[in-house]
Amino acid sequence: MQSVTNSPKVALHEPSFTGNELAYVKECIDTGWVSSVGGYVDRFERELAEYTGARHAVVVSNGTSGLQVALQLVGVKPGEEVLIPALSFVATANAVSHCGAYPHFVDSEATTLGLDVAALSDYLDRVAESVGDVCINKRTGRRIAAVVPMHTFGHPVDMPALVELAARHRIALVEDAAESLGSWIGDRHTGRFGRCGMLSFNGNKIVTTGGGGAIITDDDALAKRAKHLTTTAKVPHAWEFFHDEVAYNYRMPNLNAALGCAQLERLGGFLGSKRKLTELYAQAFSDLPQVRLFAERQGTRANYWLQTLMLAPEVADQRDAILKATNAAGQMTRPVWNLLTTLPMYMACESMPTPVAQDLARRIINLPSSPHLTGAL
Ligand SMILES: Cc1ncc(COP(=O)(O)O)c(C=O)c1O
CATH class of the missing domain: 3.40.640.10 (Type I PLP-dependent aspartate aminotransferase-like (Major domain))
Incomplete structure (x- = not known):
């Protein structure tokens, strides 16, 4: 997938087919x-x-x-x-x-x-x-x-x-x-x-x-x-x-x-690699108080499918600038989806108030998450 013309250098999530x-x-x-x-x-x-x-x-x-x-x-x-x-x-x-x-x-x-x-x-x-x-x-x-x-x-x-x-x-x-x-x-x-x-x-x-x-x-x-x-x-x-x-x-x-x-057959390896990637990102961002790597809740075990960076509320307005700069630098980052309540075919549907979803949508950035990024696979 990385050979496709104009594709970013580091994709958001690439499959790995090096097993059977x-x-x-x-x-x-x-x-x-x-x-x-x-x-x-x-x-x-x-x-x-x-x-x-x-x-x-x-x-x-x-x-x-x-x-x-x-x-x-x-x-x-x-x-x-x-x-x-x-x-x-x-x-x-x-x-x-x-x-x-x-x-x-x-x-x-x-x-x-x-x-x-x-x-x-x-x-x-x-x-x-x-x-x-x-x-x-x-x-x-x-x-x-x-x-x-x-x-x-x-x-x-x-x-x-x-x-x-x-x-x-x-x-x-x-x-x-x-x-x-x-x-x-x-x-x-x-x-x-x-x-x-x-x-x-x-x-x-x-x-x-x-x-x-x-x-x-x-x-x-x-x-x-x-x-x-x-x-x-x-x-x-x-x-x-x-x-x-x-x-x-x-x-x-x-x-x-x-x-x-x-x-x-390779799921165990993928999961281990994603967990490792979470640690590496958490370390890399540890001295930046305005961002935090989203971590699993106690009592749960997440697969860390997409690595998630949470911007602090005071820097939420920087989200698009970060997305622009990282993508321009060949690192494919993405915002979370637009809320479903804002899509034309769903905006008239019933909804409870969604202040938290709206806040999260402004502050989430997904980082490159391919299992091979740790070099383990
Ligand atoms: C949350 C969620 N629901 C549903 C789907 C739909 O799955 P599919 O693309 O296999 O139809 C996806 C992924 O694509 C998803 O991320």
Whole structure:
């Protein structure tokens, strides 16, 4: 990737393919098993389940499609609302929209960069009411069907508190764990606190399949439905083409799963290298009081997917100058996403006040984070 004309000298996040990637992909090509079924698909699902501790992993075409299907499977219906952080990548909101549902935005918490569970609890006490088993937004009259926390740059949200809150309001919990493969709360992997979680293997993620995703769950029936819905709802048969509902072709090709298997073998190395990089950056910035490297919370283990520099409030107005200077010098740095509440298709959606998310959005700079930067890989 670094050879592309005009690409920066130090990229934000580059994949590393120096393990078995080529051998496994070549095997797919040599045997002809390049498409929607194959041994690597089964193996990648098995190994993802083993690594995360989930009973099941169902691999899919990408994280966005996985989140859409996950939301449908926990019962999100068109016209309902789904609580998501205002500070997230656009795909979190798009997956909600693809279900015909409406995102309803939640503020962030400064120590996790994710959804603020305490603020959400106070907010729901004000704006929502229980009607039987259903949580209703009193303003819109719509059901609040689900909540989707997202583990920003691999830093886990306070999931035990959110599990309790979601149960109290009878709201389904689905995790957007796109960025957090390798991030844990205690001995539980992110993505395993709700009914199901989604992982992404996009090219910029800690483990990549080129493009791809997975739904992880302990729920046998949900996993079976996820496989069925994402593979055109074909009823298994040696030659008959019988499909029993309108469904999706969201399958992950064997070629991509082969890449995933080889990458997963190297996840431990990637995680170690990213942790080392965090230490190196923290040291490098230690005598600059106006900046701080964002660190994992006690009791959690972050994957440090993207290294995150927090500017002190008094230098937040320098953010764009820093971005400009570093990129001009060949170091690819990036701001965090524009808040989803500011995007044209989402600005009219329901939202709680988002002062913390707005503040964080002004102060975050992501630094080059490729695992090879420490020289260990
Ligand atoms: C927070 C978040 N959610 C969802 C996605 C969507 O994943 P994908 O690109 O695999 O569709 C991504 C990454 O791309 C992401 O960072």
